[in-house]
Amino acid sequence: MTSAHVEPVTAPPVAPPAGRPAPGRARVNPARRLIPYAYLSPTIVLMVVLMVVPIVMVVGYSFRDNVIVQENPVFVGFANYTKVLTDPDFLVALKNTAVFISVSTVAHLVLGLGFALLLNTQLLSGVTKAVFRIVYILPWLFTIAVIAVIWRLLLDPAGVVNYVLQTLGLVQEGVNWLGDPSTALWAVTFANVWSGYPFFMISLLAALQGISADLYEAAAVDGAGPLRRFLNVTLPQLRPVIISMAVLDLIWTSQQFALIWMMTGGGPLNTTEMLSTYTYKQAFSEYEFATASAAAVIVLLLTMVLAFFYVRQQQRER
Structure with missing residues (x-):
């Protein structure tokens, strides 16, 4: 005698009463949805007032005849941009800025990586590393004004640099490093490199300490020497x-103004003129605010191109 299989009987789902949310779904108060925006509102207001509004105003000024100095400036289209882009001083400033930022960036990376490798080596004791860290990070502790004054004194014809060079017999008389058109740009670039490499050193040192020792051990087992371990392990790990x-x-250096202005003011003979000093002179020396606005917009566009590549690189790392 066989027993029939009986399916269990389940009650049909009961629909929630009208006007009530489904089980497990709490109704969100519309006012609560605005709470995150309330927290963000002070920052948004500050960004709009301090960034968006000035940028919009400068862009508007760049399409008008000389603003601020004239009571009723007229719309001139792209005339200010044409004037800036055909100005020989602007082209000189553009070339100097390209040399300044490219040399500074490469030197920052090379010096920062070199000192980071030195501080990360196992050949030095902990006390020695601590002393070197203090010495290497000192340039980063000074303000731009202090750095400019220090290097103006060091590079003076009667300064320490010329004294050392004369003592070693490398020069016969004091060189006016900041007053000679052939050396002024390189002197300012050197001062900028000296003041900026500690940031790269600290960042790269942190990245070096994050590389797993297992990678170096595996490379050593495969017979890789120090150079091959550096090229095949260290650099790929540090690449991002x-x-x-x-x-x-590149973005920060392209906006450098205080160091150049306090060391040379863009001289001599425009050999250290940068886009930042050119824009400043157009506005506050020549009182050509419309031209200065057009130059500022051009600098903004160039900076946005660099910022685009930075954001794209950050997205690739995610």
Whole structure:
């Protein structure tokens, strides 16, 4: 005698009463949805007032005849941009800026990586590394004004640099490093490199300490020497950090103003004129605010191109 299989009987689902949310779904108060925006509102207001509004105003000024100085400036289209792009001083400033930022960025990376490798080596004791870290990071602790004054004194014809060079017999008389058109740009670039490499050193040192020792051990087992371990292990692991920092440094260095202005003022003979000092002179020396606005917009566009590559690199790392 066999027993029939009986399916269990389940009650049909009961629909929630009208006006009530489904089980497990709490109704969100519309006012609560605005709470995150309330927290963000002070920052948004500050960004709009301090960034968006000035940028819009400068862009508007760049399409008008000389603003601020004239009571009723007229719309002139791209005339200010044409004037800036055909100005020989602007082209000189563009060339100097390209040399300044490219040499500074490469030197920052090379010096920062070299000192980071030195501080990460196992050949030095902990006390020695601590002393070197303090010495290497000192340039980063000074303000731009202090750095400019220090290097103006050091590079003076009667300064320490010329004294050392004369003592070693490398020069016969004091060189006016900041007053000679053939050396002024390189002197300012050297001062900028000296003041900026500690940031790269610290960042690359942190990245080096994050590389797993297992990778070096595996490379050593495969017979790789120090150079091959550096090229095949260290550099590939540091590549994302190096690219990100290089793009950031290009942006920061292109906006350098205080150091150049306090050391040379763009001289002599425009040999250290940068886009930042050119824009400043157009506005506050020549009182050509419309031309200065057009130059500022051009610098903004160039910076946005660099920022685009930086954001793209950050997205690739995710």
